[in-house]
Amino acid sequence: xxSDKVGMKHGxxxxxxRSLIEDVFLQLATPVDGIGLSALDDGAAIRLGDxxxxxxxxxxVVHPIFFPGGDIGRxxxxxxxxxxAMMGATEPLALTCAVIIEEGFARADLERIRDSILAxxxxxxxxxxxxxxxxxxxxxxxxxxxxxxxxxLADRVVSDAGLRAGDRIILTGTVGDHGMAVxxxxxxxxxxxxxxxxxxxxxxxxxxxxxxxxxxxxAMKDPTRGGLASVLHEMADKGKVGIVLDETAVPVSPEVRAxxxxxxxxxxxxxxxxxxxIGVRPGAADRVLAALRSHALGRRAAIVGTAIAxxxxxxILDTGLGRRMLAEPEGEPLPRIC
Amino acid sequence: MAGSxxxxxxxxxxxxxxLTDALQREVxxxxxxxxxxxxxxxxxxxxIARFGLRAAFPRELDVIMGPGCPVCVTDTPxxxxxxxxxxxxxxxxxxxxxxxxxGTSRSLADAQADGGKVEVIYSVVQAVELAQKHPxxxxxxxxxxxxxxxxATAAVVLAGVPENFSILSSHKYVPAAMDVVAEMKxxxxxxxxxxxxxxxxTGWGIxxxxxxxxxxxxxxxxxxxxxxxxxVLELTRLIRLGRAEVVNCYPRCVSRDGNRPALDKLWKVxxxxxxxxxxxxxxxxxxxxxxxxxxxxxxxRRFRIDTAAVGGSDRNLLAEQCICGTIMTGxxxxxxxxxxxxxxxxxxxxxxxxxxxxxxxxxxHVYGGHPDLRGAA
Numbered sequence: 001x002x003s004d005k006v007g008m009k010h011g012x013x014x015x016x017x018r019s020l021i022e023d024v025f026l027q028l029a030t031p032v033d034g035i036g037l038s039a040l041d042d043g044a045a046i047r048l049g050d051x052x053x054x055x056x057x058x059x060x061v062v063h064p065i066f067f068p069g070g071d072i073g074r075x076x077x078x079x080x081x082x083x084x085a086m087m088g089a090t091e092p093l094a095l096t097c098a099v100i101i102e103e104g105f106a107r108a109d110l111e112r113i114r115d116s117i118l119a120x121x122x123x124x125x126x127x128x129x130x131x132x133x134x135x136x137x138x139x140x141x142x143x144x145x146x147x148x149x150x151x152x153l154a155d156r157v158v159s160d161a162g163l164r165a166g167d168r169i170i171l172t173g174t175v176g177d178h179g180m181a182v183x184x185x186x187x188x189x190x191x192x193x194x195x196x197x198x199x200x201x202x203x204x205x206x207x208x209x210x211x212x213x214x215x216x217x218x219a220m221k222d223p224t225r226g227g228l229a230s231v232l233h234e235m236a237d238k239g240k241v242g243i244v245l246d247e248t249a250v251p252v253s254p255e256v257r258a259x260x261x262x263x264x265x266x267x268x269x270x271x272x273x274x275x276x277x278i279g280v281r282p283g284a285a286d287r288v289l290a291a292l293r294s295h296a297l298g299r300r301a302a303i304v305g306t307a308i309a310x311x312x313x314x315x316i317l318d319t320g321l322g323r324r325m326l327a328e329p330e331g332e333p334l335p336r337i338c
Numbered sequence: 339m340a341g342s343x344x345x346x347x348x349x350x351x352x353x354x355x356x357l358t359d360a361l362q363r364e365v366x367x368x369x370x371x372x373x374x375x376x377x378x379x380x381x382x383x384x385x386i387a388r389f390g391l392r393a394a395f396p397r398e399l400d401v402i403m404g405p406g407c408p409v410c411v412t413d414t415p416x417x418x419x420x421x422x423x424x425x426x427x428x429x430x431x432x433x434x435x436x437x438x439x440x441g442t443s444r445s446l447a448d449a450q451a452d453g454g455k456v457e458v459i460y461s462v463v464q465a466v467e468l469a470q471k472h473p474x475x476x477x478x479x480x481x482x483x484x485x486x487x488x489x490a491t492a493a494v495v496l497a498g499v500p501e502n503f504s505i506l507s508s509h510k511y512v513p514a515a516m517d518v519v520a521e522m523k524x525x526x527x528x529x530x531x532x533x534x535x536x537x538x539x540t541g542w543g544i545x546x547x548x549x550x551x552x553x554x555x556x557x558x559x560x561x562x563x564x565x566x567x568x569x570v571l572e573l574t575r576l577i578r579l580g581r582a583e584v585v586n587c588y589p590r591c592v593s594r595d596g597n598r599p600a601l602d603k604l605w606k607v608x609x610x611x612x613x614x615x616x617x618x619x620x621x622x623x624x625x626x627x628x629x630x631x632x633x634x635x636x637x638x639r640r641f642r643i644d645t646a647a648v649g650g651s652d653r654n655l656l657a658e659q660c661i662c663g664t665i666m667t668g669x670x671x672x673x674x675x676x677x678x679x680x681x682x683x684x685x686x687x688x689x690x691x692x693x694x695x696x697x698x699x700x701x702x703h704v705y706g707g708h709p710d711l712r713g714a715a
Contacts, residue, residue: 011686249353264695316711320351321563322390325706331684 002265015227017326018234035087035159042083043150044219052157054089056080057149065143067185069177069197070273073116076146078273079224081124081201085222086160086276089152090207092126098147099131103138123263124201126150158210162218163239168285169305170278172205172298173198175228176256178272184259191201192253200274205297209278212291219279226329227269231277231307232315233328239279241312248320251300266315269329279307348562349389356392357567364574371398374526376668378406378515379533381561382407382695386707389563404519405488405666406533408483408510409435411615411624412585415443416508418645420480424454424636427650429472430506431465432455432480435694437689440657443649446480460650464495468502478637480506486536488626489600495628495635506637508624511610511697512536513544518621519641519667521553527668529555529573534565534588539604541596553582562589575597606651607632616690617663656681660689665698679707 009016021040029038034052035045043056060076077095084092097117102111121128177198181281184195194305202222210217218240236243245268252267260267262338274297280288287305292298315326347353365373377383383403386392395401405411418441424430430446437447437458450456455475459465462479467478477500481491487702488509495505516530534546537558545556555576559569569587576583588594608630613625645651659677665672671690674676682688684700691697695704 071376081472087676317390319388319390321354321709322392322394323347324390324393327704327706330683 008240008331013098015330018275023214028151032096035157035287039159039161040161042086044188045154048153052154054084054087054154054157055153056083056087058083058148059145059147059236061142061145062182063142063318064185065113068181069102071113071116071198072144073113074120075199075273077117077120077126078147078201080148080150081126082222082273084150084152085201085203085206086158086222087154088156088206088210088220089154089157089184090203090210092150092152092228093202094129094151094164095121095126096331097128097131098133098329100134100136100145100149102141102142103135105144110144113133120201124203126203138176156215157190158217158220159237159238160219161238163243163279163305163307164218164237165241166282167218167241167307167308168282168303169232169243169245169307170280170285170289170292171250171302171304172202172276172278172292173227173274173300174251174256175223175254175272175275176252176260176267177269178258178266179227182271183263193254193258195259198274200297202274202276202297202328203280205292205295206276208291208295209288210299211284213280213284213288216281216284217278217288218281221277222274223272223277225271227267229266229268229270229315229326230329232326233338234312235279236307236315237258238248239307239311239314240309240312242246242313243315245305245307245315245326246318249302249304251302268326283314339703340383345451346711350564350565353396353564354367354567357571361399361567361571361574362396364571364578365396365398368395368574368578370527371506372400373398373528373574374400374402375515375529375531375570375577376402376404376519376527377531377533377559378512379531380407380694380698380701381533381535382406382559382566383698384565384695385563387701389418390711391563393565393711395570396614399574401572401666402708403666403698404527404530404668405515405615405618405668405695407691407696407698408487408508409439410511410662410666410690410697411618412436412482412508412690413616414440414442414613415614415645415650416506417445418635418648418650419638420446420506421449421454421648422645422650423478423641423642424449424456425452426644426659427472427639427643428453428478429455429468430456430478430480431459431468433460433482434458435696436480436482437671439690439693440654440687441648441650443652443654444646452710454585460529461493466494466499466503469500473500473502475502476641477503477593478506479503480508482508482511484510484536485626486539486603488608489539492603495607495632496603499635502650503627504635504640507608507625507627509608510615511623511626512540514621514624515547516548516617518615520548520554520603522667524669525667529557531573533555533560533565534558534560534592537586537588537592537596539582539597539600541583541594542592543594544596545584548686549582549584555582556584558584558586558588558592560591614629617660618666656688662691662699665691673707675699679703
């Protein structure tokens with residue numbers, strides 16, 4: 001059934017992307033001492049004596065380039081800082097930044113993006129130490145593409161496969177903000193209200209969680225493309241547990257909820273760029289939750305679910321009115337057309 | 339404005355629990371199982387599936403979706419006609435759900451990929467605007483939907499349209515959806531939930547002859563979870579009492595007589611005619627077609643439509659395994675179909691019910707595929 005052409009859904013963070021990566025790129029995996037490509041985690045971790053070198057890379061294409069709450073520059077720094085943080089590496093040593101620009105791209109926009117990269121890297125404490133610049137002909141790419149890579153040292157690595165039955169799932173704040181803000185701008189949907197991307201570096205927030213929870217923090221992942229639903233499916237799959245998600249506990253801003261309702265989109269599948277999903281042993285849940293809430297980016301953190309032994313790999317949604325299975329998102333959600 | 343959404347009482351879990359407890363008592367009093375009721379609307383199925391209501395229903399109660407999706411019952415030859423018109427050079431405008439609806443061998447999406455002029459529109463008004471913008475072309479509106487949508491088509495026709503505009507009607511008539519099921523010998527359906535938005539046009543009085551003739555109660559319902567629960571509760575109460583009555587549980591929108599000005603417009607333009615519903619049967623009063631006095635706007639009269647040229651006589655072996663018809667008449671569930679979630683998925687639909695957001699297979703797929711979690715962990 002595999003299609004012989006790559007489609008947009010293959011980059012949208014859902015089931016289609018996962019199967020493309022497994023079918024095509026997994027053959028690049030070789031055994032490493034630590035977490036390598038075959039783990040399909042947020043990054044890699046290579047043993048260096050009694051510590052871990054954590055490495056990750058991320059390319060960024062976003063339309064529009066500037067959106068309420070951020071831009072492609074801030075996104076590219078936060079994406080990589082957050083991937084490191086999700087592995088437990090909250091003190092990034094350095095970032096690289098490569099940029100591919102379309103002929104004719106406005107220099108003022110480029111400088112605006114640079115300023116944004118600088119501000120985000122200072123905010124995260126992650127210096128840019130090297131880079132690369134290419135220009136391609138008009139029409140050969142759409143505007144600008146940014147790639148960042150990051151390295152960090154960590155004493156302990158947190159994978160996304162560590163859940164076992166009984167563990168609690170903590171979400172560090174509201175879902176859907178980034179995706180809805182971008183979608184509104186991209187489709188010019190003209191709904192009024194303060195929809196802003198949540199794009200932010202999470203290493204400071206995660207540092208607090210790890211300080212409070214230590215070894216009881218057993219799984220972390222940031223719900224970017226594919227949203228919370230996608231991340232929970234991946235955690236359930238890799239941890240070989242079921243997950244019950246309590247929908248009424250998931251924080252959603254009134255603006256995002258209203259926009260989703262109008263457009264027929266489930267906030268659980270919408271992208272975030274400043275949130276983490278953290279699996280913790282039950283005894284540490286309250287402690288980690290309190291630590292997250294004491295941080296500016298975690299004020300609305302909540303315990304939203306529990307891992308169970310039944311239905312491994314699946315996610316059950318408790319809606320408060322009933323229960324159903326939560327489907328793994330296929331691709332990017334589109335506004336309802338009727 | 340902020341926060342008002344969270345206070346929506348039509349989604350209040352405590353009230354929902356009170357209703358499901360009462361529902362369990364009614365079903366216990368009926369004392370047989372299963373008690374089967376049917377709704378005939380994709381929006382009701384969405385509310386049930388999205389909020390996981392089946393897990394809250396009594397085990398002895400089956401709430402089944404009937405033929406309540408106008409896109410799903412649009413027959414393959416109707417799609418073939420639209421595809422053929424596109425192939426013949428007409429600009430075909432239609433609602434988004436119709437784009438991927440399979441014809442015998444091609445859909446309008448295929449016709450579009452082949453270079454046909456196929457436009458997705460959000461309102462019939464846009465189709466008229468396209469006709470004004472392209473005066474040298476023939477613009478055909480492939481019209482789908484129940485009478486709720488047909489009213490909009492009628493209003494546009496009565497307001498006057500350009501010479502180069504015509505209509506390929508695939509409009510369907512709601513009361514027929516319940517007739518089809520009630521008249522099937524093998525059906526076990528004891529009562530019906532009627533769709534509130536359609537009833538807002540027709541009025542709830544339209545269901546009284548049906549209830550009397552078929553000896554089955556009908557309850558008109560809205561679309562929030564508590565609307566659905568309250569209507570199912572009322573319906574089981576009527577079944578227990580053996581009362582084949584019509585009860586309006588959606589009085590905030592629906593009256594006995596409906597929307598008179600809308601109905602006047604509807605019947606000035608459309609006649610109820612017989613037609614084949616995809617996978618189901620010839621339905622004697624199932625379709626809405628333009629009255630003879632509007633022949634000049636009727637694409638079937640204006641053009642010679644050559645469906646054979648677009649594969650209208652071919653066989654489709656995969657489609658022959660599709661059980662959409664059996665699902666829509668309540669005799670099987672989407673998960674009973676061998677193709678469900680495998681060959682047949684929203685991005686590659688085999689059957690019509692996997693295409694439309696109102697189709698039962700699409701809804702089940704979107705909301706997890708296997709929704710019955712009664713008693714699950």
